[in-house]
């Protein structure tokens with residue numbers, strides 16, 4: 187299989203690097219294109235992949251095409267690659283809010299489309315991706331898509347109807363954790379710590395908590411209770427979080443992200 191990557195920005199680059207580093211594909215089987223020629227040159231040079239001369243050239247040369255452009259760039263890219271995507275091409279899109287049917291309509295009935303929602307921890311090989319298959323996609327196509335995204339973390343297969351919720355949860359999710367870290371750092375600074383010390387304490391605590399949550403089958407609630415002794419400091423913090431409705435605020439934010447993903451899917 188040869189894979190062409192259209193758009194070598196944050197996500198495109200992360201996926202190319204993940205696949206090359208994990209040796210899941212030979213770099214000679216990866217083809218890249220991006221309108222930013224300096225960016226493209228750097229990625230081609232550092233990963234040893236092949237450079238295309240346009241989106242259409244890439245599509246003609248690759249068996250599978252990964253669309254890693256912004257949703258608003260998608261219509262133009264689909265128009266450009268259509269002549270090369272007619273004969274049963276596998277097209278994998280990571281664009282938020284672009285449904286499979288829209289890509290299939292733009293490329294014609296021959297294209298087999300897989301839609302994926304990855305996230306930015308893919309940049310360090312710790313990504314989480316939800317994968318949905320469109321009409322005509324084979325088990326082999328899905329295995330191939332999993333191989334790409336598992337090179338940059340984990341992947342699960344989901345029905346497309348879940349995609350907006352997955353976007354709200356794991357697509358946008360890293361930003362929620364960063365926000366929590368920002369707020370904790372600010373609190374530490376207000377309590378008299380240096381910013382540098384607060385940042386180090388918070389980042390290491392976040393990494394440790396994530397590692398502990400991943401180490402076993404216990405739900406996060408149980409791990410939280412292990413930290414919360416009766417009459418202790420954590421309990422004092424949670425009394426305030428509960429009183430001010432922190433869980434309800436988080437839920438409302440995640441619901442808003444899901445609503446926005448739905449609007450984007452409808453082209454609004």
Ligand SMILES: NC(=O)c1ccc[n+]([C@@H]2O[C@H](COP(=O)([O-])OP(=O)(O)OC[C@H]3O[C@@H](n4cnc5c(N)ncnc54)[C@H](OP(=O)(O)O)[C@@H]3O)[C@@H](O)[C@H]2O)c1
Pocket residue numbers: 192193194195196197198219220221222225241254255256257259262263280281282303304305306357
């Ligand atoms: N970032 C995230 O957290 C995240 C998470 C999940 C899914 N996604 C999805 O991943 C996709 C890419 O996001 P990103 O953060 O990687 O964006 P990005 O960094 O802006 O990368 C997009 C790349 O595509 C290039 N491009 C623009 N027009 C093009 C064209 N006609 N043909 C080929 N390449 C073109 C851009 O070049 P210019 O910069 O010159 O325009 C840029 O290098 C988006 O659809 C997004 O919804 C992102």
